[in-house]
Amino acid sequence: MSAQQSLAHKHLTYEQAKDIDENIEWAKINTDVLRSMENPRRGYWVAMFISVALFAVMIYAEVYQYQFGMGPAALNTSHMWDLYISTFVFWIGMSHSGTLLSAILHLVHADWRKPIYRFAEAMTTFSLLTAGIFPVIHLGRVWNFYWVMPYMSDRGLWPNFRSPLIWDAFAISAYLTSSVLFLYIGMIPDLAICRDNAEGWRKKLYTWLSLGWRGDDAQWRNFRFTYLMIACFLIPLAVSVHSIVSMDFSMSIMPGWHVTTFPPYFVAGALYSGCAAIITLFILLRYFFKFEHFMTMPILDKVCKLTFVIAMVWTYLNLVEFASVWYGHDIPSKEVLLAKASGPYSPFFWSMMLFGSILPFALLSPWVRRNMYVLFFVSVFLNVGMWLERWMIVTPTLSMGHHPQAFNTMWPGWVEWAMVGGSFGWFGMLFLVFVKVFPSVSMYEVKEMVYHRKRTVYEDVDEMMDLHSGVPGPSSAPASQTTGGA
């Protein structure tokens, strides 16, 4: 038996990679991802222009509102909250995407998350930054927004800790800080790769950001541990954040809001809209940056299935809420439910049910899951459904209530729509900048996927080194060509 054949008798382990192409070299991973960060083409600038334009409209609307008051937003004595709060909740919800993919799936070793979690985490951070705008601009006296922070005021005044809005402030700040940290720390090895391949201002930026990463063993060990710890910390934080945001409503006594299931319902909705947004951005990034090798169909398939499961959880919790109202004694709550279903807002309510509960069934069809165009629109409409859901939580309750004198149907004014649209512009701006400055696919984790697939176990390390370091001759075939158990 030759040396090779004897080696062949040693342990060989394979892990078939199901989710990603078999023959990707690490170098290719680097070049593909780094290429996506090169100078942008026209399409990018068009997208950026649209985002900036929307954001500019939002700035204008905010200046207008700052000058004239909250009146032009069409708010009134009955509808003291409207699109600002519902869009706020929507963006907080969207922010759960990254946490889900990064943290939760990391803990359960779902490796298929590896190519896609980077942009999902970015989405989390930017969603939070977008969401954070709304509690500030919805205030009547915006310039005093910092009073919600507990600081040593010279009058000894503290915020009111009994208020869910203060809990919001704490929760969102904590979540934002943690998410930024998580995103950044997880990106350090990649930033080092960028540093090694960059020139000019980028090189300076990446050098500074990568904190002297060398890729040695001790650093990797620290890194893995830190990453895991933050992930473990982030998951309960994410659940609590959206639960706290839901308590803005459930701690109120308004019919339709005073619902115990709101915390899990909101968290489920958040995960749902996060997943749907992941699908959308997945398709966009895959198409525009030609990431077909990394953001593969099998991964998309899995994301779709996950979305479907979460959609069903959300649907269940939704129906639980309806059922508990329907069979309960709380007349005002029942009136609100009936108003949602048959009143002036009913088209939006039924659209929400259609997009939120019926449309996900499309994800069960393999054809849909493979068709990029259809899937794109499906995912966008899933998120439309989730935005409608937030609106249908806020407004129908305020259009009814305990006192019939306050019954009033209100439609949002141009200021509110401008702010909502502008928030998408702001998010778009942030995300577009991100994909050009930072790697939107986690290079080192994709390498791990490939590495694991190619991993073989040898008893003799020296033989392994010989095998891989010398010039391969016809007799020293790579281990992959020997079958396991020759």
Added chain:
Amino acid sequence: MPSLLGNIFKGWAHYSKGVEEGGHHDYEHMFAMVIDLDRCTGCNACSTACYAENNLPVVGEDKFGARQAMHWMRVERYFDEPDMDKIAAAEETDTQSRGASFLPMMCQHCNAAPCEPVCPVGATYHTLDGLNAQVYNRCIGSRYCANNCPFRVRYFNFYDTAESWPAPMDQQLNPDLSVRSKGVMEKCTMCIQRTRAARDTAKREGRALIDGDIQTACQQTCPTSAIVFGDLLDETSAVAKIWKRQQVKLGTYKQNKENPDLRGYRIFEELNVDAKVLYLERVREV
């Protein structure tokens, strides 16, 4: 520094007493009202007096239609009387066979006010007079308190109101209280400026407050004397006597009246907000 942090921790046990145990305040007064719906004619004098006393802006037709008006005291009018159907066979005639029912509605100054805990900056709180106070200077306008009010008696300044008082109308403004700028929540204060003035006068004269020292604007002008205002902690006050006669107690949402047919009731009592305005049912001759 210790005093800054002391605010947070001091008296937690005291603070966490529920409203059923009398709440966490050491009340000096417990101002309350009684409104006799049988005497109320719905003439709206109370509402206009409130506009005059409290610098309320007039918003005009468009904003009124958009429901952005600022009537702290509003007189509602209903035509249905479900109780009467139990007493007299409903006369299903085409025309109205009875008058309407009027309901003066303003801040109920609930002892367990749902608006108080939810303000992020603590701009609304319960005073030691038993009133629900709104601190304009502290309000940042998050409007959560208004959402939580089941009576919908909180009004937000959606606009600046300077044009409500073109000169010389601004000379009518009452200097005892501010004109609120945009972005601030406001509501009936039970004429706290009059309360303070009366307390100051009593203090200066070295005596306690007597029933009748304080008259809210609405009470003072009501032509039929349908509104009674006073201190529940003063047993000799008219208000306390009526509450006692009607067998309505604070601190509970289920009144155990010996005679359940008594006229006194509170609105939305089942929400356990412990409102301090007692309404006396309208009486109808059948």
Added chain:
Amino acid sequence: MSSTKIDRRNFLKVLGLGGAGAALAGCDMPSYATLEEGEEQVFSYLAPEEYVIPGIGVWYASTCLQCPAGCGVHGRVREGRALKLEGNPNTAVNRGKLCQMGQAALQTHYNPDRIAKPRIGAKEVTWAQALAFIKAKSTGTPAWLTGAISGHQGVLMDAHLNASGGGKHYGVEIVNAQAWRSACADTIGDAQPDLHIDKARSMVSFGADVLGTWISPVKFMADYGEFRAAPRGVLTVIEPAMTLSGANADHWVAARPGSEAAVALGVANALATEYSVSTSALPTGVADAIFTMTPERVRELSGVDTRTLSRIAGTLMSNSPSLVIGDGSYENAVAAMALNLMLGNIGATITPGADLVPADLAMRDGSTKALANFAKNAQSGDIQAAFISGANPVFTAPDGLNMKDALAKIELKVAIAMFEDETTQFCDVVLPLASPLEDWGTHAPPLGAARGEIHVQQPLMEKLHPEALGLGDILLGLAQDAGAAGLDDFEDYYGYLRTAISAMIGTGQEAAWQDVLQAGKVQAPATQRSFTANGSLTINVPESKAPGKGELILITTARQGLYDGRHANLPWLQEAPDQISKAVWDSWAEIHPTTAARLGLKDGDYVTITSADGALTTRIFLYKGVHPDAIAVPMGQGHTHYGRYASSVGVNPLNLLGADTDARTGEVSNTTTVHVQATGDNRYLVRLMDIDRQYGRKLTATISADQQRRNQSNKQGGA
């Protein structure tokens, strides 16, 4: 309350310095004009009067002139500005209470649209020029056109008219009680009896808005509070469209417009036939009319059925003493008095009024008869010069009277007014009038005379517009110019009043004068009248026919708020929701839902209402508190020239009325037949609330009077 002595003259000099100091205090947004920039004006009180403590208000007594009731007020004054009005607790008329019109008197005073300077035509002139112009053009006898007027203003007006060759005074009030007065005079010999609602156990009103706009609403509302206290009185109202009184009725009955008399007689008939109540106290013609008013005839004329008549009669019989009032038409008021006579209310709830011993101080009631006469006399050239104050005939006159033409025929028209209005547009000279809060006067309130009470009006602050003059001052000046006797000693109305009142109280001492001012009233001697029965009186109940196909009967209603339109320029009252429809800042036409369905209309539809004399277009408001044959349009809106708050708001139904006058009283009818046509437009009528049901919540609850009586008798509680 101020209890220190005050020196009026010095007080007046000192006032007004603090006027501009009330800068708006926003919360913490920086104001754009700062003291450093020299644009904020702050006035300091270096040497205020000894009784003025800056920061603490001083209360002065005066009289409210927002309607002819003349309630006493206390005005709160701080730093020289009047801030708030409350009722004067010392007056027997309103006993410390005030209605929303009185509260809004502050806006009448501080209104930005007040006339500041005299003008002749379009040109602003000085007083000297204006008075010279008037003197030059005053050939022929002058006439005065005012609202209801009383007190010394009336005396001076008479002096002016007499000294100028005997002109006439036309006292005009669209909202009046003339039918009631005539009926009282003709049945009990006293045109202004005293009414005691608080003593009554039941009250029935046939078309008199006793709680809203009739005679002295605040007094009646205060009495009504007692009326409802134990033992509780029962209120029944019969009217074509629900007014504030009807909105508080235990029993409300819709009667076809103009048919209230039939219903009243029908009730009397029920009393006589079912309850065998004697008609011996009645004048013979009236008794005859009662017996011919059978229930069938009542139904035919008014739509009211027999059961309702019996119920009203039964209520009157079981709740004694009662009080029956009626207005709108002479016959209606006579029928109401007939019921009082039959039920023995005379002397119980209706007692004789009193004549003021200085009789010329008594109230000269306003009427629409005077309006019609004014138009007629002007048309025929009998009026060469007219002085108009406190009336807006161009706005309030029915088009059928051709008021504009009539005015054109008058050579000299002088308006003495606070605001430019439709009438001042037609006047040659417009003189700025001081507001009631800036002026002196005395007023004999309609129901205060019984107690000999004359209310005193004094300025609460310095004049906002220095060139405005008080009515008394102007009257005094004109009377002096015309050569009236005995007035030469007085340099101003204050001097005249002080002398006159000192004569009334029998002393000229300062302390006594201060007492009068602090009380806000002066007790004048009054002689009690007594009732005299009338043996014979014929009344003809007019045939009130159902309207023809496609026609409805228009009635114009006055509301306690905008009243007859005089308060449409007060934003508080425009924004105060109408008591019943809860509409703001607009007009509407009330229609019964079945009528609307028949005409194919829904709430908010615009309709054109056409009468023989004019047309208007407004939105409809559906509710059941209107007789199906009626369309009720509240009066008060529809100004074309009345300042920024009133112009182009709503429509004026008064112009649609015809010029027909009542045969007996001369009053212009407030109903007319109209044709209603949808225009196709629809727009939401802005209201305080869109709903009129409680949706199962316990917002306003009701208990039966029986239960309340049980509560009280059980001594277990109940208020």
